[in-house]
Amino acid sequence: MIGEHSSKQYDNELEAIRSKVLLMGGIVETQFLDAMTCFRIGNSERADRVMREDDAVNQLEVSLDDACSHLIVRRQPAANDLRTIMATIKVITDLERIGDEATKIARVAKALHGRGAVTVNHYEMVRGIANNTSDMLHDALDAFARNDGKQALQLIAQDAVIDHEFRSIMRNLITFMMEDPRTISAALDTLWVAKAIERIGDHAKNIAEYVIYVVEGKDIRHTKTTAPVLEDEPEQAK
């Protein structure tokens, strides 16, 4: 009975950590959406909010890492349970990096609008990749919440689509820059925004891989499943 009690305690504590991770996920999702709105319509207050939220995200990272360590020391989990905690620790790192990328987008957007340099076209160029990445992030958090390995597996292929979109945006921007060198500076800002979005897609893919690690019990990082054909193309300007 003591063992059962202790295991129930463990489950409760783990669930509390997982809830907080999902809270953190919700914050970075909102950061990303706000940052994109900022890039679209220019709203420096909203950009400031994205940057402020980043402090909350950073603090959550530190306190959640700490909670995971405490859980391990106090409850001494078996291999199976430890796998969940390990994956959670990795997910936390990815969420924090997503917050960083959203903050970068907000900074670029604020600076760009501050200079009055934005045209609607720049937002239009990244609208598709932003929507796809936002969906992917949402689904990855959903798969994490529900421990849904099947959904997670579908997401991994999605990342190749986002990488492909990124390269296509880069080619378009190069064309613009060549046609009118005065647009180079603003085009590069758009390129950094696209790059940050593409990174958010990478992190969402990582989260999906950790969900699979927990559910299936196998580490699929760096296997064929995780290295779609498109990823092998060099990241370069043509």
Add this chain to the structure above:
Amino acid sequence: MIGEHSSKQYDNELEAIRSKVLLMGGIVETQFLDAMTCFRIGNSERADRVMREDDAVNQLEVSLDDACSHLIVRRQPAANDLRTIMATIKVITDLERIGDEATKIARVAKALHGRGAVTVNHYEMVRGIANNTSDMLHDALDAFARNDGKQALQLIAQDAVIDHEFRSIMRNLITFMMEDPRTISAALDTLWVAKAIERIGDHAKNIAEYVIYVVEGKDIRHTKTTAPVLEDEPEQAK
């Protein structure tokens, strides 16, 4: 006596893991140097070697994560010892990402030389940041090997210098592109190389932070020490 024996066993196993992490560190250091040589003189065989080594690095990541989990389950470490393992798990992630960035540089370099587009100037533009980052990575691994918190602390300031160098390179490249739009494509390739180097600097900083976490027992991520003044500037094209 049994406790002592078990603790010695634990120490031995932890030391074995740390040695392997340092081996992994040595590989990614070499990858980075080889990738830069490739960018400088163009050597597609060497670029291929960097990409091949990436498989070895990826396999090391998976097997080291696994070894850390096993160590925790078998030895059930106390809070203090767990801190070292946790930091090691995070360092492994950063090393794997450094390998990824070096691989990106090798790919860009190979493609660039394949098109015969490289001029010496492009390498000269990133020579400084590459040397500084290479030193920083070497010192971070050294601090990790010797658990040297003091050396690690010095490295954190170094990252701000690298970020500053990156922004200066970006401004120079924008000038080149504006003066001669035909250079845009090659200039962007150089920009990606500079960006990858700057990221390697970020990862070296992360490693330094984990060394401090182990030695000092406190988490200095997201504190003033880790956020030097320069880092707050928006990453944007002026």
